[in-house]
Amino acid sequence: MDWNTLLASRGARMKASEIRELLKLLDQPDIISFAGGIPDPTLFPAQAFAETFASVMAGPLANSALQYSVSEGYLPLREWLAARMAALGVPCGAENILITSGSQQALDYLGKLLLSPGDTAMVGWPTYLGALGAFNAYEPRYERLDPLDNRPAGELVDAAAPGAVKFAYLTPDFANPTGETLPLAQRHALLDRAEAMGIAVIEDSAYQALRYDGEAVPPILALDVARSGGIENTRTIYCGSFSKTLAPGLRVGWVCAAKPVIQRLVLMKQAADLHSATLNQIVTHQVAEKLFDRHVAGLHATYSARRDALLAALAREMPEGVSWTRPEGGMFIWLTLPEAMDGAALLARAIATEKVAFVPGGAFFADGSNRNTLRLSFSCASPSQIDEGMARLGRVMRSRLEK
Numbered sequence: 001m002d003w004n005t006l007l008a009s010r011g012a013r014m015k016a017s018e019i020r021e022l023l024k025l026l027d028q029p030d031i032i033s034f035a036g037g038i039p040d041p042t043l044f045p046a047q048a049f050a051e052t053f054a055s056v057m058a059g060p061l062a063n064s065a066l067q068y069s070v071s072e073g074y075l076p077l078r079e080w081l082a083a084r085m086a087a088l089g090v091p092c093g094a095e096n097i098l099i100t101s102g103s104q105q106a107l108d109y110l111g112k113l114l115l116s117p118g119d120t121a122m123v124g125w126p127t128y129l130g131a132l133g134a135f136n137a138y139e140p141r142y143e144r145l146d147p148l149d150n151r152p153a154g155e156l157v158d159a160a161a162p163g164a165v166k167f168a169y170l171t172p173d174f175a176n177p178t179g180e181t182l183p184l185a186q187r188h189a190l191l192d193r194a195e196a197m198g199i200a201v202i203e204d205s206a207y208q209a210l211r212y213d214g215e216a217v218p219p220i221l222a223l224d225v226a227r228s229g230g231i232e233n234t235r236t237i238y239c240g241s242f243s244k245t246l247a248p249g250l251r252v253g254w255v256c257a258a259k260p261v262i263q264r265l266v267l268m269k270q271a272a273d274l275h276s277a278t279l280n281q282i283v284t285h286q287v288a289e290k291l292f293d294r295h296v297a298g299l300h301a302t303y304s305a306r307r308d309a310l311l312a313a314l315a316r317e318m319p320e321g322v323s324w325t326r327p328e329g330g331m332f333i334w335l336t337l338p339e340a341m342d343g344a345a346l347l348a349r350a351i352a353t354e355k356v357a358f359v360p361g362g363a364f365f366a367d368g369s370n371r372n373t374l375r376l377s378f379s380c381a382s383p384s385q386i387d388e389g390m391a392r393l394g395r396v397m398r399s400r401l402e403k
């Protein structure tokens with residue numbers, strides 16, 4: 001059977017990343033890994049989930065929890081989220097919220113909704129790998145989005161790629177992979193540009209709640225609401241998630257946007273999977289109501305200590321010529337290596353000789369450039385693993401530099 005002759009052009013474009021094979025080696029017990037961009041499972045509120053699943057199944061919601069439900073999502077959860085969005089400066093109602101199966105599904109739907117083959121998506125350089133994966137199926141071109149570019153909007157419109165530019169996608173808070181946060185002035189500048197270009201802004205806020213220090217910056221959607229006089233006039237589509245705060249396995253995320261966007265996404269969800277798991281939505285709502293803020297405060301304490309340990313270890317162990325970001329939240333630190341050093345080659349050597357792993361940075365660039373970069377995740381490593389891991393990484397780097 002030759003499947004290649006049957007594949008749609010979008011199917012033919014799908015490929016596993018070069019680093020997947022290397023990352024498969026990480027199951028070895030003695031490897032210290034900074035690769036996985038996942039929350040620490042020991043921090044999940046497992047007890048609260050166990051109790052809530054049991055009580056929902058024993059209570060009056062049991063039948064509806066097991067039944068089909070509306071594509072928009074469980075109304076009390078949407079109301080809870082609308083109130084949270086209002087607290088972030090986005091006054092809105094449940095009709096502005098769609099529950100998705102993780103924010104990853106929202107990225108897929110937004111690609112499906114907005115991109116025809118050959119359209120241009122503006123993305124960060126680097127950007128979230130999973131967003132490129134989601135958008136790739138809709139066969140776009142990518143153009144570099146540099147939110148720190150200070151040129152006036154008019155010049156940037158001229159500089160845009162040929163073909164219809166549809167949206168700018170970014171993770172403004174504690175980005176994956178860099179950990180960086182977009183300052184307020186640049187959020188405004190981005191909206192100016194998006195307005196001048198007549199395009200949408202996709203604000204991926206997966207890490208928004210994980211700020212450990214520094215001052216909170218309002219979501220781009222909040223700035224957009226303030227400028228345009230209400231959510232119905234906005235161009236920003238906000239994608240949120242419970243994955244980094246409660247638990248990713250339940251696959252509960254949401255989109256907050258103007259009604260015309262939500263209504264179209266609801267039709268898309270109806271066609272794709274009808275709705276996200278009813279039971280998971282009900283349980284997520286009850287657990288969030290009970291402990292969200294308290295639980296997230298606990299995550300802040302643990303993750304910020306790990307970030308601090310990693311920053312201190314980097315300062316101690318990294319050779320001359322290596323620089324890194326200093327994130328105020330999230331899970332990632334981004335390293336830039338000397339020009340000649342290749343992140344993927346370094347990973348192969350780091351696994352083989354020192355049993356330490358990370359994600360090479362080239363994968364996060366739509367054109368595979370900037371191979372002298374890498375992403376470290378501090379979410380799952382203890383401070384002592386961080387110290388040992390960075391000592392190992394420092395040795396691998398020095399042995400490469402000496403060659």
Ligand code: PMP
Pocket residue numbers: 037101102103104105128130171175176204206240241242243248252253
């Ligand atoms: N956006 C970003 C920036 C992410 O890092 C992730 C998960 N790694 C997601 C979206 C998707 O998360 P989920 O589907 O679990 O909400």
